[in-house]
Every structure is written in C-alpha cells, then in structure tokens.
Amino acid sequence: MGNKRIWVERNKDGSWDAFSEDGAHIKFGHDRGQFTPGDLMRVALAGCGALSSQFAVESALGDGEGAKIVVDGKYDPETDSYVSFDEHIVVDATDPANGAKIDDEAAEKLSKRIQAHVKKGCTVAHTYEQPTPVRMDVEIRH
Template sequence: MGKRLWVERDENGTWNAYGDNGAHITFGKGEDQFNPGDLMKIALAACGALSSQFAVESALGKGKGAKIVVDGTYDADDDAYLSFDEQVDVDATSARLAQDDADKLEERVRRHIAKSCTVAHTYQRETPVRISVKVRH
C-alpha cells in the first residue's frame, strides 16, 4: 500500500489534503484555488517533471528542470476528461547544446517520462475506483 492520504474541510470552506509524511496542500472550488480536475493535471505535470529531472540535470546541471504544461479535453456531459496534452519545455539555451545533443536530450527526457511516470501509466489505462462510505453516528 502507498502513502496514506486524506482530505478534510476547513471551517472557511476550503479543503486540505494531508499525507502521513506531513505533506499538505489546499484546494477547493474557489477562484484562487485548484479544483480536483486541476490537481489531476498537476499530478501529470509533476510526474513528468520528477521523471525527467535526472536526464535534464545530467545534461544541463544541478537544479535545472523542465517546465511542463498540461491541458485537457473535458466532456461536461460525462463529467470526465477525455484526454490530456502535456508539453515538456526544456530551456537549454544557456548550455548552447549542439543540435545532436539537444535531440539526444529530448529522447532521454521522453524515455524517462515513459518509463517512470506512474500518473501517465495510470491515466493511460482504465483504473477501477472502489468507494466505500461510512456514516458515523
């Protein structure tokens, strides 16, 4: 089993997500908050970022990383995303890479994400969700 996560509602109406390792994020439906669909896209982008980090740092230096933008096609009738588009942008201008080296870095980034991104692997297949509801009284 993975890390235990849970969400709770604040008195002010926002929601907080917690991990048993101390991690915390706030979300909700407000104008300045990430909603659950946003969090799905963030999870995909974050997974790509972490998966590609080694390849990017190896080529460009410690602390370097990709900017990853994720958009999705949402179907309001089914209340579901039909697909996601992920754009990985590696700024290697300061490294002055030759075209051959830039091509190799692009391929390494693609391979690292394809191999290691659990979120993409999960989204690419039908993933059952089991829900149980318990009302304490």
Template sequence: MAKRLWVERAADGSWEGHSDDGAMIKFGRGEGLFTPGDLAQIALAGCAAMSSQFAVEHTLGEGKGAKVVVNAQYSDDDDAFLSFNEQVSVDATDAKLSDEDADKLAERMTRHIEKGCTVKHTYERETPVRMSINVRN
C-alpha cells in the same frame, strides 16, 4: 507500503489534503484554489517533470528542470477528462547544445517519462476506483 492520504474540510470552507508524513495541500473552488480536476492535471505534469529531472540535470546541471504545461479535453456530458496534452520544454540556451545533443536530451527525457511516470501510466489505462461510504451516527 503506500503512503496514507486523506482529505478534510477546512474551517474556511476549502479542503485540505494530508499525508502521514506531514505534507499538506489546500484546494477547493474559488479564487486562488486548485480544483480536484486541476490537481489531476498538475499530478500528470509534475510526474513528467520529476521523471525527466535526472536526464535534464545530467545534461544541463543541478537545479535545472523542465516546464510542463498540461491541457485537458473535458466532456460536460460525461463529467470526465477525455484526453490530456502535455508540452514539455527545457530552456537549454545557456548550455549551447548542438542539435544532436538537444535531440539526445529529448530522447532521454522521453525514456525517463515513459519508464517512471506512474500518473501517466495510470491515466493511460482504465483504473477501477472502489469506494465505500461510512456514516457514523
């Protein structure tokens, strides 16, 4: 069963995303806040980072991980992202990997991301969104 998620307005005018298991994230518009568009990009980057974590830790050791930078092409006319560009990098300098081992790690990371990144899979296809509005009076 999917985790229940919801968003509510906070007293300071920002927004808070919540889950049944107690997770919370603050967002909105303004200094120090992520916008929903930022969160969409962070979700993509976070998914790649977490999906590749096993491959990175297996090669470089526990606690190691990738840095994922995401840039989006945005259309003002459509008010939508047209594409995303991810740069996934791993600092393996301490491990002194050979070129062959570095290539193998990159291939394993790619396979893990391609197999396990739900956000990437979702963004790569047209995903319907159904919405209902209930005004309680």
C-alpha cells in the same frame, strides 16, 4: 511509493485541505486561487513528468536545472470527465550561466532521453493510460 495514506478535510471557509501521513499538505477547492480536483489531476501529471525527466535534464544541463511542463486537458461535460491530456515539456537550454552547450544533435538526444525517462517512470501517466477502477466505501458514524 503509493502506499502512503492520504486524506482530505473540509475547512469552515468551504475550502479543503489534503494531508499525507508523512506531513505533506495542500489546500484546494473551487474558489479563486485554489486548485480544483481536476487541476490537481493535471498537476499530478505535470509533476510526475518533472520528477521523471529531472535526471536527464540535469545530466545535460547541470544540477538544479529542470523542465517546465504544461498540461492541458480536454474536458467532456456530458461524462464529467477528462477524455485526454496534452503534456508539453519545455527545457530551456539557452542560459549560458549553466555552462551547457546544446546543439541540434544534443537537443534531439536529450528529447529522446526525457521521453524515455517519462515513459518508464511516470506512474501518473501509466495510470491515466489504462482503465483504472475506483472503489468507494461510505461509512456513516452516528
């Protein structure tokens, strides 16, 4: 899962492209309409929550249903780091088209299932919740 090679390359316009060895691609940078690296940290947390909760949500509401996940971060300019994240998971069970009938008891049960799935399966949250060393190697080719 986590062993796939990832790299980034700078574009002539100042933006960056991220690639994975299996063909994934995303553009990022500091310009309007681009994710910054800090944004991508929050995207990773939200995406992990989405994928981890998907089974529980689809089991309750039907195939193709999912949660909307909003992640805010508290940024500390003195340390140039995020010191905390707030993750808000919203499941819209009001759509009668999906055929699900959710009462208070079923909603509470689904909430607990989602929390359990995310706590068990979200690698990003597990990583953010512990000290994670970053090692750097610089190679100058000349």
